[in-house]
Amino acid sequence: MAEEPAPGEDGPPRWLDPMAATLARPDESPSGDWRFERKLDGVRVVAYCDGDHVRLLSRNRIRQEDVYPEVVDALRDGLALPAVVDGEVVAFAGDVTSFELLQQRMHVHDEARSRRSSVPVTYLAFDLLWLAGRDVRSLPWRDRRTLLEQVLEVDEAVRLTEVLEGDPDVLRARARTEGWEGLIAKRADSTYQGRRSRDWLKLKVVREQEMVVVGFTEPSGGRLHLGALLLGYHDGDRLRFGGKVGTGFTAAVLKDLRARLDPLEVAVPPVDDPPREPTAHWVRPELVTQVGFGEWSAAGRLRHPRYKGLREDTDPAAVVREEPPA
CATH class of the missing domain: 2.40.50.140 (Nucleic acid-binding proteins)
Known part of the structure; x- marks a missing residue:
């Protein structure tokens, strides 16, 4: 799916294809310069932010602002520059993300969706695609992550994913112990590709x-x-x-x-x-x-x-x- 042109010289693009991870083999352990994040059990959302105007789009381009208004507010306040941010909306059950709990935002009548739910959600940002008029997808992941940390101010509704380093087998064992769904492995020098790629790998613990x-x-x-x-x-x-x-x-x-x-x-x-x-x-x-x-x-x-x-x-x-x- 081709991306659409930007609406103006300095405004963010209307759409950029999200990157997707490839499922790794059960015995596969990435070697080399990789970083790891918890695999999240939520809804993928790309945020297109331009001052007071924030659009939240799912993987299939469905608008999400009315479903997660607190995320809109937090991104509006937390980004000083126009940006396109990739992340996932999650609901926490203790220390783990719960897709079942997040469902309470979906199993409601349409007319009620504009109201804030009693289930708190958090937008966990993990990548930066575009910043202040510049497409940054060709930068290495490590540089995009550094930029994201510099421009995004976090609060209760918007946070950054935790970046983990170390042996993938040890991290897999930690994921099992702590009840995570698995890990996402990202090659540190990889560009952001709007397709499924082996530069991002899903290391699943739960099928x-x-x-x-x-x-x-x-x-x-x-x-x-x-x-x-x-x-x-x-x-x-x-x-x-x-x-x-x-x-x-x-x-x-x-x-x-x-x-x-x-x-x-x-x-x-x-x-x-x-x-x-x-x-x-x-x-x-x-x-x-x-x-x-x-x-x-x-x-x-x-x-x-x-x-x-x-x-x-x-x-x-x-x-x-x-x-x-x-």
Whole structure:
């Protein structure tokens, strides 16, 4: 996706493609000049800041200012120069970030989104793309990070990610002990590339996967609204069935999901290989969920998945099975 031109000589660009990390192999340990950050369990947001005017855009260009107004206020006050900052909005449960807790900002009616939520959030900034009329993406990561530290004033709503150094295996062990999702490894001399790159690596401790919602089943027993979500993922030109998830929901989430899914119902399954589900309702593949899981089965389905929340920052067409390169 090509970037759009800047609206004026000194104003920030309208859009810059975010850089994405590549999933590392379980036994892969980067060697050389790398830095590490905690892998965050939140929503990726790029902030376009020009004085009093702040735009927050998700990976799929959805505006986020009404969802996170305190982040807008903090960036407006904390940046003395026009800038484009990359980061992630998170909600903390103790010392770890919680995507489930952040969902309380999403499972609300649209008319309520302009109001501040009782769930506090923090924007954790980790990169600088543009500053005061200059595109800095061609600078090494270490220099962009230094500039970011110089121009961003932090407070409760906006902070910088912690940069970690050391042996990646030792840091992985720390991630397991402290309940992190994993690590992001960044090559210190790497440029900012608006695509997926091996200059950034995901060193995961917990297995997670984005999946497209392709349907749902009717509830049974004492459950209300729906039983399980039917999931899919793209495999080339195919949309394949990837299993179903029936755990991890609250009653409020089940009610909200059913309200979102009913208008999307279709008669024909959107997946090429639909399972036999007597109470299945099929839907247009427009919603994306994040799930934790144990492993993939030989048939390409998730084992022991657990619902973590909807991802409103992900294009359903971009959801594929995430595996490390051979």
